[in-house]
Amino acid sequence: MLSRPRRNRKSQVIRDMVQENHLRASDLIFPLFIIDGQNKKTEVSSMPGIYRYSIDLLLKEVESCMNLGLKTFDLFPNIEESKKDKFATESLNKDGIYLKAIREVKKYFPESCVITDVAMDPYSSDGHDGLVENGEILNDETLDILAEMSLAHAEAGADIIAPSDMMDGRVGYIREALDSQGFTNTSIMSYTAKYASAFYGPFRDALESAPKFGDKKTYQMNPANQREALIEGAFDVEEGADFLMVKPALAYLDVIKLLKDNFDLPIAAYNVSGEYAMIKAAVQKGWLEESRTITEVLMGMKRAGADVILTYHAKEVLEKGWI
């Protein structure tokens, strides 16, 4: 036996030396949930350890993350039912919690990177990502609302806009709207391949944003499809996206790898709410060892080709020194 791969595993020093992939604070994006009120912090029951914060406490949470070297945040609002309507009007309210949160985070932490979610669902009385007419989710009519929302986010100080709705043509439409108003430096992280997944359940609990009828299968992708992600990726590149995202991550590592091999833009993986809940539940039952499970899962996403990972584990892995 001339070749013995085990020689490169014989000590910790050598294992570290030949390690191919690494996880760093700068690879991670932390999603944060916002609620109305003062001094409010409510745990998402299906996501132990994850809270919805009123803006005052959100700023404290951002500060403690910044101190850990975690500097990129993706903000999501929990909007009161009474403020929802068919047109997502509340999304443009300058005094509403979302635009205010963006302004405040950027004001107190100008060196942070704020990503904003562009889609109608948190504000929609239909609970869908697009405008609904006679039970149909309209594409082109939704684009204007998304463009207005993007402009409001950019004006509030967002560094990166992340359209998460899977409408066709939205990246180009938003890019042109931003550019026409002088926001040529506002980036777009496209939810390029977002699947109609069962793993979004806990997120919809967090936002109380589940669809009021039907499902999202006419806009989100079929979990059985891989090549279709290449069609979506090519359009997003052409339309001026700065990042391509795959979501969820764990059941779609092949799609992460496919986009990485075919496009030169940075690839983001969204380690979604259900993936977080699954691990936490098994850990609570004593069935899985927490730190090793979480770091193995995140490393799998890096190995598949993710340049950045949106994950609810972002803060804990740094706080507890797991990476």
Ligand SMILES: NCc1[nH]cc(CCC(=O)O)c1CC(=O)O
């Ligand atoms: N625009 C909706 C949106 N943006 C992010 C998530 C899910 C994130 C997660 O599960 O962590 C969803 C849910 C959905 O499509 O219904």
Ligand SMILES: [Mg+2]
């Ligand atoms: Mg698309």
